[in-house]
Amino acid sequence: MLIVNEAQCQAIAQRLRQQTIRADEYLFVPATxxxxxxxxxxxxxxxxxxxxxxxxxxxxxxxxxxxxxxxxxxxxxxxxxxxxxxxxxxxxxxxxxxxxxxxxxxxxxxxxxxxxxxxxxxxxxxxxxxxxxxxxxxxxxxxxxxxxxxxxxxxxxxxxxxxxxxxxxxxxxxxxxxxxAGVWPLDDPENLKVCMDYHAMRVALRTGIVEITDPGLRIALKQKAPVTDEINHRVRQVVSDACDRVIALSGVSVYEFDKWIWHLGRSCCFYDHEPICGPRTCHKMDICTYIKAVDYRCLGKCSLDGACKGSRDDDYRALWETNVYTEYY
Ligand code: SF4
Ligand code: SF4
Missing domain, CATH: 1.10.340 (Endonuclease III; domain 1)
Incomplete structure (x- = not known):
């Protein structure tokens, strides 16, 4: 149904290595x-x-x-x-x-x-x-x-x-x-995972780090058709696996990667406009949170332009996260 695309994980990890993710603006480190x-x-x-x-x-x-x-x-x-x-x-x-x-x-x-x-x-x-x-x-x-x-x-x-x-x-x-924040220092940080929400799914599917091998699912995702909880779970699991791979290849932490993909998904690759890449230039620099969260000197296009399949291929650009009703994300 879906597989991790190793070559695309390497291409995205290479771009990611060129960027620095800043500390989260809501990180309050307690003194007492x-x-x-x-x-x-x-x-x-x-x-x-x-x-x-x-x-x-x-x-x-x-x-x-x-x-x-x-x-x-x-x-x-x-x-x-x-x-x-x-x-x-x-x-x-x-x-x-x-x-x-x-x-x-x-x-x-x-x-x-x-x-x-x-x-x-x-x-x-x-x-x-x-x-x-x-x-x-x-x-x-x-x-x-x-x-x-x-x-x-x-x-x-x-x-x-x-x-x-x-x-x-x-x-x-x-x-x-x-x-x-130093509030809950973890004994097993290796068990931290990227938060699987709709932004992470959309970016993973469009970049091609996850490939859809089921034509029916591809059509459903392009049309934003509702999917079952089981299919939603499988999509999220493979996206999670692909994110793990990009993290391993890029050397960033899970926490940094999580901020990076989330800000990308709500900035250049947001759900209420066309992706800002390929032939399109930015119209929202004044409200972009990506350029605040990441050290990326933006010239008006997504930092993955050229490396991401969605920036070169309409078939990937047209993909959306799964359409489900959920209280979990
Ligand atoms: S300013 Fe740059 S990083 Fe932000 S949304 Fe626009 S193209 Fe994307
Ligand atoms: S290059 Fe385009 S399709 Fe790919 S993540 Fe960036 S905005 Fe989305």
């Missing part, structure tokens, strides 16, 4: 144990509701932002509240809308799937309160600082529905971020 405790809880709650963030957009603290940026910047204004398991256990729809609005007026919020996100927050709070005295830091300590294993962080997070993704997108995002 109390700050570390707060960060562990804050990110656990925020990551739990990080799916389908495309409706979020507005101006927070004088700066326009969207999606994940909006989610983080808006919730960061009330970090102590969001980091409180007691507060999140009691949060209602009006308060969630108020937090996720420019001016704390729930009527002005653009957030969607509110009941789903409320349930997720309540479920995280319930697990933390029942099993970890309300502290995500206790989950980390009881896991022995290990991601993997039957008693590891991911296995423990799996008690929470928002973290039950078979590819562990949210869990990997959480542990990768908290490890980088």
């Amino acid at each position: 144990r109390e700050e570390a405790r707060r960060e562990a809880n804050y990110w656990t709650f925020v990551v739990a509701i990080c799916q389908h963030t495309k409706s979020l957009a507005g101006t927070i603290d004088g700066r326009w932002c969207r999606g994940w940026d909006y989610l983080v910047r808006a919730t960061r204004r009330v970090v102590d509240e969001v980091a409180s398991a007691e507060a999140m256990a009691a949060i209602n729809a009006d308060r969630l809308r108020a937090i996720l609005s420019d001016d704390f007026d729930p009527a002005h919020s653009t957030v969607d799937r509110v009941e789903e996100r409320l349930r997720q927050l309540h479920e995280v709070a319930a697990t933390l309160l029942e099993q970890y005295e309300g502290e995500a830091m206790n989950l980390y300590h009881q896991a022995g600082g290990r991601i993997a294993g039957p008693d590891g962080i991911i296995a423990r997070l799996r008690a929470i529905p928002a973290f039950q993704d078979p590819l562990n997108k949210k869990a990997q995002l959480l542990v990768g971020h908290l490890d980088a």
